[in-house]
Amino acid sequence: MATVQDRPEVEQVEPSSNGHGYGEQKEWKPGPDAPFLGRSVEQVGPWEPIKASENPHEKNKRGELGKPLFNWYFNRTSKDPLGRISFIQSAADKKNVAFFAVGQAPKGKVNSEKPKVQDAKTLTKHIKRVAHYMGADLVGITATHPSLLYSDGAEVDNLGSVPGLAQKNEAEAGLPTHERYPNAIVITVAWDYDKIQAHRHHIGDHAYHFSQARLGAIYENLVRYIKEMGYSAVRNLAQPMPTALSAGLGEMGRNGILITEKYGARIHLSSPILTDMPLLSDKPIDIGVTDFCARCKKCATTCPTNSITMEDKVVHNGIKKYKLNWETCYRLRAYVMDFWEVCMSCVTICPYTKPRRWWHDLAIQTLKRTPTSLRAGVVWPLKWIDDAFWGTVPKKRVKWLDYDTAVYHGKNGKNGNGTHEEPDPKSKIGYYHPLKENTRRFELLKEREKTATTRTKQD
Numbered sequence: 001m002a003t004v005q006d007r008p009e010v011e012q013v014e015p016s017s018n019g020h021g022y023g024e025q026k027e028w029k030p031g032p033d034a035p036f037l038g039r040s041v042e043q044v045g046p047w048e049p050i051k052a053s054e055n056p057h058e059k060n061k062r063g064e065l066g067k068p069l070f071n072w073y074f075n076r077t078s079k080d081p082l083g084r085i086s087f088i089q090s091a092a093d094k095k096n097v098a099f100f101a102v103g104q105a106p107k108g109k110v111n112s113e114k115p116k117v118q119d120a121k122t123l124t125k126h127i128k129r130v131a132h133y134m135g136a137d138l139v140g141i142t143a144t145h146p147s148l149l150y151s152d153g154a155e156v157d158n159l160g161s162v163p164g165l166a167q168k169n170e171a172e173a174g175l176p177t178h179e180r181y182p183n184a185i186v187i188t189v190a191w192d193y194d195k196i197q198a199h200r201h202h203i204g205d206h207a208y209h210f211s212q213a214r215l216g217a218i219y220e221n222l223v224r225y226i227k228e229m230g231y232s233a234v235r236n237l238a239q240p241m242p243t244a245l246s247a248g249l250g251e252m253g254r255n256g257i258l259i260t261e262k263y264g265a266r267i268h269l270s271s272p273i274l275t276d277m278p279l280l281s282d283k284p285i286d287i288g289v290t291d292f293c294a295r296c297k298k299c300a301t302t303c304p305t306n307s308i309t310m311e312d313k314v315v316h317n318g319i320k321k322y323k324l325n326w327e328t329c330y331r332l333r334a335y336v337m338d339f340w341e342v343c344m345s346c347v348t349i350c351p352y353t354k355p356r357r358w359w360h361d362l363a364i365q366t367l368k369r370t371p372t373s374l375r376a377g378v379v380w381p382l383k384w385i386d387d388a389f390w391g392t393v394p395k396k397r398v399k400w401l402d403y404d405t406a407v408y409h410g411k412n413g414k415n416g417n418g419t420h421e422e423p424d425p426k427s428k429i430g431y432y433h434p435l436k437e438n439t440r441r442f443e444l445l446k447e448r449e450k451t452a453t454t455r456t457k458q459d
């Protein structure tokens with residue numbers, strides 16, 4: 001196994017010239033050039049195509065985010081055996097990660113025979129039923145639009161992006177991607193609710209990674225099924241978030257995550273399927289996320305890295321939305337990898353994520369039915385109920401297999417009561433690493449890295 005000492009040196013690379021790595025700016029026109037994404041995310045001005053090769057993982061793989069994160073990505077092995085088989089970067093032996101094999105599976109050909117029934121209404125109903133049968137919790141469809149696509153294409157096979165995939169695809173087809181594949185299918189699976197109460201813990205990691213693996217397998221089965229029905233189907237070309245918004249799966253919250261009506265934020269998104277199968281589009285939904293997020297801010301209060309804004313929406317690349325500081329969120333991983341992998345406190349705390357009981361459904365239905373101008377009056381009591389029943393900071397004790405979130409799993413640890421004693425077996429409070437602890441630490445580390453780089457350059 002690689003150690004810190006024999007890890008490769010990483011060259012510090014300057015960020016791309018325009019600061020965010022997007023490509024050429026496109027002319028923006030209102031109307032058909034702006035797909036409707038609902039109330040939570042609005043296109044209000046010119047946008048620039050997004051490159052998949054500029055996403056956080058890809059930047060990190062090139063060493064652009066510094067050594068600690070580079071080593072987190074390439075040189076970590078989970079101390080937890082379930083962790084070692086659920087995610088490729090935590091593996092001791094990649095062959096023990098079934099998810100890895102799914103991404104590597106060879107791609108089959110399209111059947112030359114199509115079914116007799118080819119009307120869009122029938123095929124839409126059929127493909128949604130099949131996706132649900134395969135295990136999808138939610139399925140949505142939308143028309144493919146250039147602004148939903150990556151400008152370079154991505155290869156989501158755990159090996160990295162392949163710049164030029166979109167161009168190669170278009171050259172082979174002789175058509176732009178959105179005309180070659182006019183429809184997009186988005187599916188999602190929900191994480192286990194009880195286990196994500198153990199956010200910032202291995203239990204929560206497993207809920208996250210195993211549902212991610214399930215989603216990958218369902219997507220790949222659906223691609224193969226569409227091909228066997230005589231239609232083309234590809235992935236790795238469309239951006240998950242805007243495609244899911246356009247397909248009516250949910251709305252984007254202050255936490256930067258898709259919030260769905262049934263499962264709240266505890267869902268996975270992955271690369272949608274693009275296809276030439278005739279299908280009918282769904283419409284963006286309004287479940288009141290814009291109104292709730294304007295007043296709630298529970299995720300921003302809970303976020304240990306202050307990555308979620310307390311401020312209003314801003315316009316970024318022509319899109320009005322809450323802007324997450326992805327870099328501070330991402331940086332946390334390198335410093336906590338001995339204890340847990342994914343944070344997701346902002347998923348657990350979100351009122352929409354709470355379990356599907358009658359009052360959860362009633363609250364969302366009430367919001368949906370209230371005119372937008374009057375929703376503020378409904379949000380406050382709903383938020384008050386959420387705070388009263390679920391608390392303002394998620395700290396529930398979760399026990400599962402041999403795990404127990406009341407036992408701190410680090411050195412010199414404390415238990416759920418903040419002492420070094422054995423936790424009270426009856427305690428319902430779990431130990432979670434102190435909130436906001438890491439923010440200042442990141443700043444110091446960044447300053448130290450910057451100083452070291454400057455010194456190296458001067459030398």
Ligand code: SF4
Nearest residue numbers: 303329343344345346
């Ligand atoms: S650090 Fe945690 S709470 Fe904050 S945005 Fe990232 S995942 Fe969410």
Ligand code: SF4
Nearest residue numbers: 253293296297299350
């Ligand atoms: S926790 Fe509150 S502010 Fe954050 S995404 Fe959920 S509803 Fe919006």
